[in-house]
Amino acid sequence: MTERMRELAGEIVRLQAELDREIEARRKVLGWTVNERLVAFEHGIAMENRRLRVTVASFLAHSNVVKVVTAPVIYSLVLPIAMLDGCASLYQAVCFRAYAMPRVRRGDFVSLDRRHLSYLNWIEALNCLYCSYANGVIAYVREIGSRTEQYWCPIKHALRISDPHKRYYEFLEYGDAQGYRARLGEFRAALAAEAEPPPLSPAPSDARE
Numbered sequence: 527m528t529e530r531m532r533e534l535a536g537e538i539v540r541l542q543a544e545l546d547r548e549i550e551a552r553r554k555v556l557g558w559t560v561n562e563r564l565v566a567f568e569h570g571i572a573m574e575n576r577r578l579r580v581t582v583a584s585f586l587a588h589s590n591v592v593k594v595v596t597a598p599v600i601y602s603l604v605l606p607i608a609m610l611d612g613c614a615s616l617y618q619a620v621c622f623r624a625y626a627m628p629r630v631r632r633g634d635f636v637s638l639d640r641r642h643l644s645y646l647n648w649i650e651a652l653n654c655l656y657c658s659y660a661n662g663v664i665a666y667v668r669e670i671g672s673r674t675e676q677y678w679c680p681i682k683h684a685l686r687i688s689d690p691h692k693r694y695y696e697f698l699e700y701g702d703a704q705g706y707r708a709r710l711g712e713f714r715a716a717l718a719a720e721a722e723p724p725p726l727s728p729a730p731s732d733a734r735e
Contacts, residue, residue, distance in 0.1 A: 535695055578645045585647055600656075607660050611636075614667045626718045627677060630669045636662030673717060680713045681706060 615632065622629045640646070640654035672691040680697040687694075698705045 579647055582647045582649055607663050611663045614670050618670050628720050632666055635666035676717050677714055
């Protein structure tokens with residue numbers, strides 16, 4: 527990684543920290559806080575949220591036929607996603623331990639707290655539960671994949687790829703044969719020494735209003 531690339535990576539970290547501060551400020555405006563992974567709303571805010579809940583009958587009445595017909599197709603993906611979840615967990619439990627690699631904490635990526643929001647009816651809460659699970663599993667598996675790639679093939683692509691994982695920027699340049707032979711062990715040692723990272727953002731496992 528060049529000096530300029532290190533500077534840009536540092537700037538990304540600085541901007542992420544600034545974004546986290548803005549998110550925290552917005553939470554205060556919306557009247558909720560996180561304490562030991564439990565979410566709590568101010569009493570007045572919680573009452574207002576319940577008042578804004580749309581009944582299931584009204585929700586269904588305003589849903590067009592296309593949404594109703596496509597719902598089974600959308601929810602059918604829960605089976606392959608659940609299989610991916612289980613297979614990825616088994617994979618890292620066996621292989622990461624064998625190669626002395628730190629395992630990914632699933633709870634840092636899969637959070638099912640939205641279902642407790644009182645302004646959602648049970649259908650909306652179920653939709654949120656599904657989206658939270660599906661996207662969380664994908665993020666979880668992506669992190670498992672990125673650690674695997676760092677161990678076996680920490681090399682950038684010749685062509686630009688969209689939205690690479692966070693480890694990618696540290697990888698060796700495409701075509702750097704000497705660097706690959708000289709530094710592959712360094713990448714593996716760094717991975718073995720890596721502590722399990724904290725969540726990228728607070729991911730409460732539960733919530734109450």
